[in-house]
Amino acid sequence: MNACNIKKEEFVFYCYEELSPERREEIKNHLVACRQCREEVQRLEKTILLVKQQKLKKIPSDILNNYTRQIKGRLAADEEKSFIPALKEKLFAWLENLRLGFYPQLMPAIAVLCVVVFVFAFMQYSRTNNFNLLNRELALLDSLGEEAEDIYSGGDEAGLAEEIESSDRLMLAQLDTEVEAEEVFDDAYILQELEEEDLNEEEVSDYLEIIDDIQEIGSAVS
């Protein structure tokens, strides 16, 4: 920055006409009054002018003459090379048209709809899958049931019946024994109680007769 408080960059952009109109006018007015700044700007302008006066070399005519034709040739060659990129371009163009055809507000709704359809399809698939699984299990059970029935039906029915009967008799005998045992225990329990009551033999005998009567009534009812 010089004594006039103008940055050197501003002089450079002043020369390039890249300052705002207001700032350019301010510097222009300053340059009228300030010789030092004016000389600095003139040096910069001379350098820039030296460059701008230079002309670029002329392009050889053989380069320019066939230029566009060569580009057309290269484009044609590229098109012939592969079918797939062209197909890709058409697909992209179609997708672009599709995108442009939709209003922007519709896009979220379409996205939500896609999600809903997907979830629904997934649930249907799961349900169908479970239903099929269930059917398979039932079918398996049925087949097992049929097999069991076959096993039983294919067996010795008479022998099986006899065996069931004998097992019933065993069970009944076992039951009788249990009942008798229970009665003996009951009598012993009662006698113990009666002894504790300090009763005489006649009273004990009376009590036992009563208990017997009760038991007979009970067995008649059952």
Next chain:
Amino acid sequence: MMIDNESEIIERIKNGDQNAFCELVEKYKEKALNIAFSFCRNYEDAKDISQEAFIKAFKTIRNFRSESRFYTWFYRILINLCKDYLRRRMKNKAISANIRINNEAQEEESIFEVIASGLPGPKEQLLNKELGEELTKALNSLPEQQKRVFTLKNIHGLKINEIAEIIKCAEGTIKAHLFKATLNLQERLAAYACQEV
């Protein structure tokens, strides 16, 4: 053939009209060649690079948004290809000494025409020839980004905001490069500035 409305041309190109594309090529081919030449310093490579840029522009024209100008979008493609070219050349330089020598010779070749018209005598003409060569050397001595910005501004006549759009840089950065490049060149060309050709 006059190009009345560039946006119409571009719409036709987007629909695959190659003739419309050729109209655009005819309009911009010299500028494209000059820009490419200022990077690579030989016309054959400049032709290849600029043609590749046009073909790439044609194939990706759908990416072009009408908010920006076509030539800033196209120049971005072109300059990116020029940068790739320079990178490949630097790699080759490291591999072969012969190529390095040739490339040095190419780098010294002036991009400016020797101006003969309007000058009074041979001394002035020689001075102008020397100036062109000295200017080329001075440009080559600049860091790459400063050279690029200075060339686009002073030789190709672009504005700072256009250069920022092409190089994909902030305008402040472009201004900084331009300022430094201008001061560097002012220092190197001080003797010529005094003589005033």
